[in-house]
Amino acid sequence: MLVSAKEMLTKAKQGKYAVGQFNINNLEWTKAILLTAEELKSPVILGVSEGAGKYMCGFKTVTNMVKAMVEELNITVPVALHLDHGSYEGAKKCIEAGFSSIMFDGSHYPIEENIEKTKELVDTCNRLGLSLEAEVGAIGGEEDGVIGGGEVADPKECKMIADLGVTMLAAGIGNIHGKYPENWAGLSFDTLDAIQQLTGDMPLVLHGGTGIPADMIKKAISLGVSKINVNTECQLSFAAATRKYIEAGKDLQGKGFDPRKLLADGTEAIKETVKEKMELFGSVGKA
Numbered sequence: 001m002l003v004s005a006k007e008m009l010t011k012a013k014q015g016k017y018a019v020g021q022f023n024i025n026n027l028e029w030t031k032a033i034l035l036t037a038e039e040l041k042s043p044v045i046l047g048v049s050e051g052a053g054k055y056m057c058g059f060k061t062v063t064n065m066v067k068a069m070v071e072e073l074n075i076t077v078p079v080a081l082h083l084d085h086g087s088y089e090g091a092k093k094c095i096e097a098g099f100s101s102i103m104f105d106g107s108h109y110p111i112e113e114n115i116e117k118t119k120e121l122v123d124t125c126n127r128l129g130l131s132l133e134a135e136v137g138a139i140g141g142e143e144d145g146v147i148g149g150g151e152v153a154d155p156k157e158c159k160m161i162a163d164l165g166v167t168m169l170a171a172g173i174g175n176i177h178g179k180y181p182e183n184w185a186g187l188s189f190d191t192l193d194a195i196q197q198l199t200g201d202m203p204l205v206l207h208g209g210t211g212i213p214a215d216m217i218k219k220a221i222s223l224g225v226s227k228i229n230v231n232t233e234c235q236l237s238f239a240a241a242t243r244k245y246i247e248a249g250k251d252l253q254g255k256g257f258d259p260r261k262l263l264a265d266g267t268e269a270i271k272e273t274v275k276e277k278m279e280l281f282g283s284v285g286k287a
């Protein structure tokens with residue numbers, strides 16, 4: 001069964017740790033993340049971008065795959081299936097397809113329009129018992145064609161969106177998707193602090209978890225971040241392990257070309273990355 005992210009994030013905020021959102025791309029990704037969460041007794045959020053949803057043949061396919069996998073693998077930890085950076089139309093499709101959590105990213109709209117659209121989705125999600133993430137201040141970098149400028153959110157606008165009754169709030173604090181450039185200025189903790197002062201108990205979300213140094217992650221958690229999104233880092237570890245397998249010529253030995261063998265090292269590498277992150281975020285044993 002899939003659950004809304006509300007309870008796991010309320011607990012995380014109170015307990016001063018964060019739950020990881022790990023983005024999925026296919027069966028191997030999903031399996032690796034679910035098995036690691038179960039092994040470590042950690043709650044987990046599976047993130048699906050609109051591009052990844054399309055790649056996996058639509059949101060219904062994704063919901064059915066994830067639900068069936070949770071059942072067949074006997075996963076007992078709380079699992080939320082969450083739309084990542086959803087458009088207004090994408091959000092509606094995922095609600096219909098049975099996702100348990102939705103992100104509506106209205107950060108590129110003028111604040112009035114972001115408020116109006118978020119408000120409508122708050123009502124729908126509340127009625128259906130789904131969690132809803134909203135965003136203020138675009139996250140920098142590029143993810144599946146969605147390009148953000150790396151803004152720093154206005155804490156007052158964050159308060160306006162939080163007051164609509166969303167479950168969790170993503171705010172730009174200088175974070176970006178993908179690898180961080182050499183000259184990255186780091187996270188703006190003053191902004192994060194100001195946002196938390198105004199939004200109180202609201203679980204805050206840190207996007208662009210890849211490559212943020214451990215001390216910054218810990219500080220962000222101490223300032224109210226309860227959900228951290230990681231995508232690129234799993235892709236990089238999967239790619240590196242797969243490259244190593246092929247460069248060692250293992251696909252040419254015996255039945256090494258069998259996809260179940262070819263993708264095995266990459267899948268194990270995803271598990272390792274997810275484990276490291278869950279340990280860093282403090283969610284191990286919190287299921």
Ligand code: 13P
Nearest residue numbers: 178207208210229231232
């Ligand atoms: P990274 O790809 O930088 O880890 O960011 C993930 C993310 O924020 C998904 O929304």
